[in-house]
Amino acid sequence: MKPTENSNDLKAGNTLTDVLGQAEHVKDLVEQSAQELSSVNTGLAQEMAQSGEPPGVRRALEKSQAIEGKVQDAADRLSIVNLALEAEVSTRHILEAQLATVTHSEEAARHAALHDALTDLPNRTLFENRLEHGLAQAKRHDRTLAVMFLDLDGFKKVNDVHGHDVGDLVLQTTANRLKEHARDDDTVSRFGGDEFLYLLTEIDGDKDAALVAQKIANAIQLPIPLPISELIVKSSIGIAIFPKDGTSASALIKSADTAMYRAKRSELVYAFASEGQP
Numbered sequence: 001m002k003p004t005e006n007s008n009d010l011k012a013g014n015t016l017t018d019v020l021g022q023a024e025h026v027k028d029l030v031e032q033s034a035q036e037l038s039s040v041n042t043g044l045a046q047e048m049a050q051s052g053e054p055p056g057v058r059r060a061l062e063k064s065q066a067i068e069g070k071v072q073d074a075a076d077r078l079s080i081v082n083l084a085l086e087a088e089v090s091t092r093h094i095l096e097a098q099l100a101t102v103t104h105s106e107e108a109a110r111h112a113a114l115h116d117a118l119t120d121l122p123n124r125t126l127f128e129n130r131l132e133h134g135l136a137q138a139k140r141h142d143r144t145l146a147v148m149f150l151d152l153d154g155f156k157k158v159n160d161v162h163g164h165d166v167g168d169l170v171l172q173t174t175a176n177r178l179k180e181h182a183r184d185d186d187t188v189s190r191f192g193g194d195e196f197l198y199l200l201t202e203i204d205g206d207k208d209a210a211l212v213a214q215k216i217a218n219a220i221q222l223p224i225p226l227p228i229s230e231l232i233v234k235s236s237i238g239i240a241i242f243p244k245d246g247t248s249a250s251a252l253i254k255s256a257d258t259a260m261y262r263a264k265r266s267e268l269v270y271a272f273a274s275e276g277q278p
Contacts (some may be wrong), residue, residue, distance in 0.1 A: 017089055024082055031075045038072075116190040118168060119175035127189035127197050131249045134201050138242055146209040148198040149238040149256035150178075150216070151264065155194035158233065162226070170194075170224060170233055177219040181212070197253065206241060206272060213237045213270040236263040237270035245273040 114126040122130070131147065138145050152158075152174065159167040171194065178188040178196060187199040198216070203209055217237060223230040238260025246252040255273035263271035 019085065026078065031072075116175075119172055119190050121175050121179070121196075122187055122189045124189065124191055124197075127187055127191075127199065128249050128253075130187045131199055131252070134199060135242065135247070135249060135252075138201075139247075143201075144203050144205060145242045146200040146203055146212075147240045147242075147252040147256045148200065148209070148213060148216075148270075149191070149240075149253065149260040150196040150198060150220075151236050151260055152194040152220075153234045153236055153264065155233070158231065162231070166226065166231070169226075170231065173224050174220055174233070174235075177222070178216060181216055181219055197256075206239075206274075209239050209241065209272075210270065213239060217269045236260050236268070238263055238273065239270055240273040 114123055115121065116123050134145050137143065152170070155167065155170070158170055171190070174194075174196065175188070175190065178198065182188045182198070183201075185201045187197075189197040189199075191197045198212075200209055200212055217235055221232055221234045223232050238256040238258065240246055240252045240255035240259060242252060245255040259271045259273040259275070262275075263269070
């Protein structure tokens with residue numbers, strides 16, 4: 001028996017909603033057939049009453065009426081099945097919505113655990129994870145990378161004179177400017193307070209790191225608009241290069257931190273960790 005187009009469509013349905021829509025269509029067709037059979041049977045009965053009863057017609061009418069009853073019963077059963085399908089679809093949509101909510105909540109919680117609340121930059125934990133990964137890649141492929149430790153000069157005075165709201169604005173502006181100058185494979189992190197870390201991957205040497213440090217310093221010291229004035233904040237940057245300034249995450253961060261304090265004392269834009277080594 002060759003399957004009908006409707007049965008093929010039903011088999012092709014790939015979602016519960018599709019199946020429900022096709023089942024509703026089938027139910028409508030069955031109900032329409034039952035109504036047509038009922039109309040034919042009514043017409044036959046009226047004609048028999050008016051013109052007599054030809055031989056065998058009564059029996060044919062009874063069979064037709066029996067088929068009408070079966071078709072109507074099938075339509076009723078389809079209605080029950082469709083109601084169950086509607087309930088299933090509704091339940092499925094509710095579950096999908098709940099799953100989406102839970103998934104979104106988990107993603108938000110994971111993001112909050114690995115990012116700074118004020119600047120939305122990766123926090124210290126995420127930075128160290130990415131630095132560990134970068135070091136593994138650098139060691140495997142004999143590459144060079146740099147860690148830059150950045151501190152805002154005179155930030156405490158900004159808070160004392162202008163208040164913490166302006167201090168937060170300075171931190172957020174600094175974070176945005178750092179992100180604008182970060183390449184896709186680099187990572188910018190708020191280390192804590194007014195300190196930031198920058199992971200610079202796949203560089204050729206000190207010259208590349210120095211160019212990036214100078215660009216960052218130039219961007220940070222651009223005026224920050226305030227409601228009635230503007231504020232200029234400068235930075236001090238320490239640079240540690242793998243592998244000469246350290247081969248572990250903690251060693252590189254410590255070397256960059258030390259270089260940053262030397263840059264601050266010497267009033268330099270940036271300083272390399274290797275420059276302070278004997």
